[in-house]
Amino acid sequence: MKAISIQTFGSPDGLAIVDLPVPAPAAGQVLIATEAVGVGGVDIVIRSGALAAYGFKEGHIPGGEVAGTVTAVGDGVDASWIGRRVWGSTGTGGGYVEQAVAPVEQILPLPRDLSAAASVTLGSSGAVAHFGLRHAHFAPGETVLVRGAAGGIGIMAVQLAAHGGAAAVAVTTSSAERGERLRRLGATHVLDRSCDGGEEAPAGYDVIIDVVAGEDMPLFFDRLNPNGRMVAVGAVAGRPPADFGTKIMAAFQKSMSFAAFSAATVTPADLNAVRSEQFAAASRGEIEAVVHELLPLDEAVLAHQKMDAGEVFGRIVLTP
Ligand SMILES: NC(=O)c1ccc[n+]([C@@H]2O[C@H](COP(=O)([O-])OP(=O)(O)OC[C@H]3O[C@@H](n4cnc5c(N)ncnc54)[C@H](OP(=O)(O)O)[C@@H]3O)[C@@H](O)[C@H]2O)c1
Incomplete structure (x- = not known):
C-alpha cells in the first residue's frame, strides 16, 4: 500500500511516498481502508524534528486520525465492524496510509450524513476544544x-x-x-x-x-x-x-x-462520547467542520507546505 513517511526531519521535502505491506490488525485493533486523513498541527511539529527527543524517528508515518471502511479485525474484536464506515484515532502517527490500524476503543461509527473529511476535521480538535473549555x-x-x-x-x-x-x-x-x-x-x-x-x-x-x-x-x-x-x-x-x-x-x-490540558488525560470512552455528540451535531448542521482543502495523499508535501506557510483555515484533509 501507499504511505507517506518522514524520510528526513526538517522541511516538507523530507516527506516521501513509500510502499509498505498492508498491516495485519493486532488483537484489539481494526484495519481501516482510508477515505480521509486529517493533517494535524502536531504532524508538522513531528516532521520538523522538534519532537525527536520524545522518541519520534525518521521513517515515522505521520497522521493521527483517519476515516474509512473497516476491512479486517484483530483477535477479540467483533467481526460486525467489518464493512462499517468509521472515524478512527491512530494516536501520534500511522494515518498517512491507504490502510490504517486503530484500536477498536478509539473508533466511532460515522453518521450517514457526515462526510469522512468532516469527521477527521472534528474528531480530534472538537474533543480538545470541549475538554479544554471544561478544564477551564x-x-x-x-x-x-x-x-x-x-x-x-x-x-x-x-x-x-x-x-x-x-x-x-x-x-x-x-x-x-x-x-x-x-x-x-x-x-x-x-x-x-x-x-x-x-x-x-x-x-x-x-x-x-x-x-x-x-x-x-x-x-x-x-x-x-x-x-x-x-x-x-x-x-x-x-x-x-x-x-x-x-x-x-x-x-x-x-x-x-x-x-x-491534554486529551491524553481523558479516557478513550469519554473522548468518544463527546465526539459522538459532536458528529451528530455536525450532521444536523448545528456545528460546522471547516475543511480548508482536500488533497490527494500523494500531495502530502504540498499540504505541509501550506501548513508551514500559515495558509490553512481549518483542516487540510488528504484523500488516499
Ligand atoms: N491539547 C491536546 O490534547 C492537543 C491535541 C492535539 C493537538 N494539540 C496541539 O494543538 C496545536 C495545533 O492546533 P491547531 O491545529 O488548532 O492549530 P494550528 O492550525 O496549527 O494553529 C492555530 C492558529 O494559530 C495561529 N498562529 C500560528 N502561529 C502563530 C504564532 N507564531 N503566533 C501567534 N499565532 C499563531 C494561526 O492563525 P492566524 O494566522 O490567524 O493567527 C493558526 O491558524 C499543536 O500545538 C498541537 O500540539 C493539542
Missing part, C-alpha cells in the same frame, strides 16, 4: 478569548463557547478575512496576534483557551479577569518565556489560574 470551568455568561482561533481546535472552541452561552467570544487571528469567517462561526470580537482588538474588545476575559503559547503568553495571561482561567491546549509558537511562572505569581491577588 467555562460557564454561560462568561467572556472567552480563543487565542489561535483559525486552526481546528480554535474553530471548535469558538463554536462551543458561542453555543454554550458565552457573553463574548473574542478571537486572535492574523487577517481581517479570517476574522470575518470566525465571526460567522460565533466570534463577537476580533483581535490581532498581540491582543489588540480596539476599543470595542472586552477589557478582560474569564476564560482564555490558548493554542499558541510562545513569548507573548504573559501578555494574554494579564488580560484575565480576577478568578479568570487560562488553559493552554497547544503551543504552535513554542514555549512561554522562562519567567512566565514569576508573572503568574505576581498576579497572586487576582486569584487567576493557569493550566495545561
Whole structure:
C-alpha cells in the first residue's frame, strides 16, 4: 500500500511516498481502508524534528486520525465492524496510509450524513476544544478569548463557547478575512496576534483557551479577569518565556489560574462520547467542520507546505 513517511526531519521535502505491506490488525485493533486523513498541527511539529527527543524517528508515518471502511479485525474484536464506515484515532502517527490500524476503543461509527473529511476535521480538535473549555470551568455568561482561533481546535472552541452561552467570544487571528469567517462561526470580537482588538474588545476575559503559547503568553495571561482561567491546549509558537511562572505569581491577588490540558488525560470512552455528540451535531448542521482543502495523499508535501506557510483555515484533509 501507499504511505507517506518522514524520510528526513526538517522541511516538507523530507516527506516521501513509500510502499509498505498492508498491516495485519493486532488483537484489539481494526484495519481501516482510508477515505480521509486529517493533517494535524502536531504532524508538522513531528516532521520538523522538534519532537525527536520524545522518541519520534525518521521513517515515522505521520497522521493521527483517519476515516474509512473497516476491512479486517484483530483477535477479540467483533467481526460486525467489518464493512462499517468509521472515524478512527491512530494516536501520534500511522494515518498517512491507504490502510490504517486503530484500536477498536478509539473508533466511532460515522453518521450517514457526515462526510469522512468532516469527521477527521472534528474528531480530534472538537474533543480538545470541549475538554479544554471544561478544564477551564467555562460557564454561560462568561467572556472567552480563543487565542489561535483559525486552526481546528480554535474553530471548535469558538463554536462551543458561542453555543454554550458565552457573553463574548473574542478571537486572535492574523487577517481581517479570517476574522470575518470566525465571526460567522460565533466570534463577537476580533483581535490581532498581540491582543489588540480596539476599543470595542472586552477589557478582560474569564476564560482564555490558548493554542499558541510562545513569548507573548504573559501578555494574554494579564488580560484575565480576577478568578479568570487560562488553559493552554497547544503551543504552535513554542514555549512561554522562562519567567512566565514569576508573572503568574505576581498576579497572586487576582486569584487567576493557569493550566495545561491534554486529551491524553481523558479516557478513550469519554473522548468518544463527546465526539459522538459532536458528529451528530455536525450532521444536523448545528456545528460546522471547516475543511480548508482536500488533497490527494500523494500531495502530502504540498499540504505541509501550506501548513508551514500559515495558509490553512481549518483542516487540510488528504484523500488516499
Ligand atoms: N491539547 C491536546 O490534547 C492537543 C491535541 C492535539 C493537538 N494539540 C496541539 O494543538 C496545536 C495545533 O492546533 P491547531 O491545529 O488548532 O492549530 P494550528 O492550525 O496549527 O494553529 C492555530 C492558529 O494559530 C495561529 N498562529 C500560528 N502561529 C502563530 C504564532 N507564531 N503566533 C501567534 N499565532 C499563531 C494561526 O492563525 P492566524 O494566522 O490567524 O493567527 C493558526 O491558524 C499543536 O500545538 C498541537 O500540539 C493539542
